[in-house]
Amino acid sequence: MGISEKLAELELEYSKTQKNKRTEGHLGILKAKMAKLRREIVEGASGKAGAGGGSGGFDVRKAGNATVVFIGLPSVGKSTMLNAMTGSKSKIAAYSFTTLSCIPGIMKHKGAQIQLLDLPGVIGGASLGKGRGREVLAVARNADLVLLILDVFDTNYRDKLIAELDNMGIRLDQTPVDIAIEPVTRGGLNIVFSKKQTHGLDAKIVTGILKEYGIFNGSVIIRDDATVDQLIDKLTGNRKYIPSLTVINKIDLVQKDYLKQIKYPFVPISADKEQNIEKLKDEIYSALKMIRVYTKSRFEAADDEPLIVKEGTTVIAACAQIHKDLKQNFKFAKIWGPSAKHPGQKVGADHVLRDGDVFKVETR
Ligand SMILES: Nc1nc2c(ncn2[C@@H]2O[C@H](COP(=O)(O)OP(=O)(O)OP(=O)(O)O)[C@@H](O)[C@H]2O)c(=O)[nH]1
Ligand SMILES: [Mg+2]
Missing domain, CATH: 3.40.50.300 (P-loop containing nucleotide triphosphate hydrolases)
Structure with missing residues (x-):
């Protein structure tokens, strides 16, 4: 039987199973099995594409x-x-x-x-x-x-x-949920929920799903209100x-x-x-959450051509996008524009840029 047929069979079983508190654990395991087969399909296709x-x-x-x-x-x-x-x-x-x-x-x-x-x-x-x-x-x-x-x-x-x-x-x-899983070799599973779970996730269901993924020992910390699907996403890993x-x-x-x-x-x-x-x-x-920033060299006015970077980009990451030497020799930068406290503010590598900023890099 091919992967697609196996998947179809599981999907059929899933759709036929009544959804209630008693079957939740079984449904979770079916979902985990389907997720593993889909991962195989995705990996086959990604390789090709x-x-x-x-x-x-x-x-x-x-x-x-x-x-x-x-x-x-x-x-x-x-x-x-x-x-x-x-x-x-x-x-x-x-x-x-x-x-x-x-x-x-x-x-x-x-x-x-x-x-x-x-x-x-x-x-x-x-x-x-x-x-x-x-x-x-x-x-x-x-x-x-x-x-x-x-x-x-x-x-x-x-x-x-x-x-x-x-x-x-x-x-x-x-956005991915915050779940930390650390398998070890012995001692059983230690499952901790640090937030109230409202989607029916409990220690029994988590244990059943982890077993599907071959995890029998280790610590699991679930820091968000998570669903079975999100736990499976975390375990499958290629989302x-x-x-x-x-x-x-x-x-x-x-x-x-x-x-x-x-x-x-x-x-x-x-x-x-x-x-x-x-x-x-x-x-x-x-x-796409992109912003425009402008660089300025020692003698000139700011460049007309913007440098396009992702929102949240730091000065040092923008430097890396321009040239690797600029990143390596970075000492500090001066900033004008929306993110500057005052014109020409001196900032370090971790300063986060905003749309319309002009910056000048001092190198070693
Ligand atoms: N009335 C109208 N027809 C449109 C519009 N946009 C596209 N069409 C028509 O829809 C048909 C399909 O357009 P395509 O652009 O080839 O569609 P596609 O999504 O690329 O199709 P595939 O490549 O087969 O997936 C053509 O006859 C277009 O002229 C529109 O805004 N209004
Ligand atoms: Mg087309």
Whole structure:
């Protein structure tokens, strides 16, 4: 029996099992078993989709300051979007599966160069390999932002896309929970909950799941209010936590009121009629949490070209992005702008930059 069949069997058993307090432990173990099989599937696909391509995977090289992937059903308008946003020429057609590989484009916005990746459409069961779905979803694992793209007449499909990504170990808009697991060789399990658990996680369930992962001895400290799935994520270990934006395309086909029934936040656009494209670019830019900072050398005014860095970047990390020598020879920096207490404030390596800062590095 192949991995996919084993997984299907477990999924069936899971769906048939009644969900109550008495079956919770058994369900947790089923989930752990499914997670282990999905990890095998993901690892198979990631290997293929890595840089260099290999056996039929997508040859994707990261470029620019950040990478954004397009995930959606066939024909929702992903390629039309790429072309409208970057001036690329990805093939567009009225039939499904027009795009057959990964087509990159660069969107320039507010001084940043953002790589957009147009991908083949994903369909239900993509994470199990339908329609090259695994390769497509594996590309998303390395993205800085996922765009969930929906046709205005099929807005309920969002949950399915999220589920397919979830099966590939991609957790959209989530943060990992704080669970520390330290296996030892003897002495049994010592499980400590330092927060009240409201999702039914208790010592018995945790013990059962840990056994599935071959952990019989050690200490476990659960510092957040966690779910069974989050504990399994921690044990599986290859999860990607990526932010997302939902885009609804083809709004030229409906009246304004039509959009009011949609219950989640989204950016409405018409890629074909180029409506709201600038707004979408702004939303992508802010979802990526990038800031612009400027360097200044001893004799000159500040550079016009911004250096694009992630929010929360320190002076020393920004230096490393410019040149490794600059990082190595760093003595201190002087700062002007939003993060400076006063113009020209002297700061150390760990000073956190803010959007619009100008800094000058003193080297050894
Ligand atoms: N009315 C309308 N049609 C659009 C819009 N955007 C795309 N289309 C049409 O939708 C069809 C599919 O567009 P594509 O851009 O090829 O869709 P895709 O998501 O890349 O499709 P696959 O590559 O097959 O996954 C084409 O006929 C487009 O002209 C839009 O904003 N409004
Ligand atoms: Mg396409």
